[in-house]
Amino acid sequence: MSGPGAGHLLEVRDLRTEFATDDGVVHAVNGVSFHVDDGETLAIVGESGSGKSVTMLSVMRLVPQPPGRIVSGEVRFEGRDLLTLREDEMRALRGSRLAMIFQEPLSSLNPVFSIGSQLGEAITAHQRLPRPAVRDRSRELLSMVNIPGADRVLAAYPHQLSGGMCQRVMLAMAIAGNPSILIADEPTTALDITTQLQLLELVRRLQAQLRMAVIWITHDLGVVAGLADRVQVMYAGRIVETSDVEALYADPVHPYTLGLLRCIPRLDEARPERLTSIPGSPPDLIRPMAGCAFAPRCGLRLERCTVDEPVLEDVGEGHLRACWAQLLDVRVTQAVRGVA
Numbered sequence: 001m002s003g004p005g006a007g008h009l010l011e012v013r014d015l016r017t018e019f020a021t022d023d024g025v026v027h028a029v030n031g032v033s034f035h036v037d038d039g040e041t042l043a044i045v046g047e048s049g050s051g052k053s054v055t056m057l058s059v060m061r062l063v064p065q066p067p068g069r070i071v072s073g074e075v076r077f078e079g080r081d082l083l084t085l086r087e088d089e090m091r092a093l094r095g096s097r098l099a100m101i102f103q104e105p106l107s108s109l110n111p112v113f114s115i116g117s118q119l120g121e122a123i124t125a126h127q128r129l130p131r132p133a134v135r136d137r138s139r140e141l142l143s144m145v146n147i148p149g150a151d152r153v154l155a156a157y158p159h160q161l162s163g164g165m166c167q168r169v170m171l172a173m174a175i176a177g178n179p180s181i182l183i184a185d186e187p188t189t190a191l192d193i194t195t196q197l198q199l200l201e202l203v204r205r206l207q208a209q210l211r212m213a214v215i216w217i218t219h220d221l222g223v224v225a226g227l228a229d230r231v232q233v234m235y236a237g238r239i240v241e242t243s244d245v246e247a248l249y250a251d252p253v254h255p256y257t258l259g260l261l262r263c264i265p266r267l268d269e270a271r272p273e274r275l276t277s278i279p280g281s282p283p284d285l286i287r288p289m290a291g292c293a294f295a296p297r298c299g300l301r302l303e304r305c306t307v308d309e310p311v312l313e314d315v316g317e318g319h320l321r322a323c324w325a326q327l328l329d330v331r332v333t334q335a336v337r338g339v340a
Contacts, residue, residue: 011076020066043215048219056215059075077097096126119154167188181212224245256298
């Protein structure tokens with residue numbers, strides 16, 4: 001990871017976010033640091049509850065308060081710390097410079113307003129345009145996300161469109177302000193495989209066309225291979241591994257990453273290996289344990305793993321991992337592949 005002052009588009013430093021519950025405080029994001037550069041695609045991967053979405057909601061300052069609270073850290077976007085901005089300043093950035101689409105488009109769209117009304121509101125939130133220009137811009141945006149019959153769609157309501165069509169509408173609303181960064185929070189999860197592939201290709205095309213960076217949140221490493229430039233793997237609110245995408249697939253150096261990779265079906269093998277799930281369950285983030293959070297599920301845990309929390313270390317060419325095991329030893333890596 002590049003140090004401070006490297007001129008990144010977005011740089012997050014030691015971000016910590018908590019949620020108050022009746023049972024105690026959930027440490028959802030626990031000291032996360034990363035960066036995103038102009039035009040880059042960063043994938044954030046991990047199981048449900050690993051902190052991926054809360055990290056991005058914290059960046060956008062959309063964590064509900066209460067019960068949520070950003071405890072500490074910095075989120076520098078184009079040199080400004082977003083956590084210190086007034087709410088009106090932050091609101092001006094959302095949808096213009098920073099945009100986000102979510103997993104369930106029908107939950108994001110208002111069921112009582114037409115698509116045209118909601119898309120027009122997204123346009124006028126950051127641009128002062130007369131009504132005819134708003135209509136023209138709405139048609140243009142629908143065309144950009146490959147939605148035919150713009151006038152019919154603008155007159156429709158969300159329940160009259162398919163899930164894939166609603167997600168494209170959300171994408172059109174997100175790019176209405178020509179953002180520098182688009183955050184996609186598992187937007188393909190509720191879609192069939194054909195629609196997923198179409199949406200992935202659409203985002204890639206729009207990224208090149210608009211020259212924007214993309215942060216892709218997913219639990220599926222299989223989606224990441226042809227999509228991302230870099231990948232960071234999260235577990236229990238922390239980053240445990242990060243590298244460029246080719247190095248992560250060729251030489252993963254954390255047991256959790258290896259476990260995720262073994263969950264991906266392989267169709268290019270004469271005799272595909274049987275898929276192996278990661279044993280155990282994610283930890284209780286209300287009562288964090290000492291040492292490495294993955295230790296109870298890890299086939300290579302050492303005595304130190306239950307005492308000392310590992311920190312991210314560079315193991316070569318920007319490939320970072322937080323693990324006490326000597327995973328660079330080929331024999332150890334092969335052993336982990338067999339047990340993770």
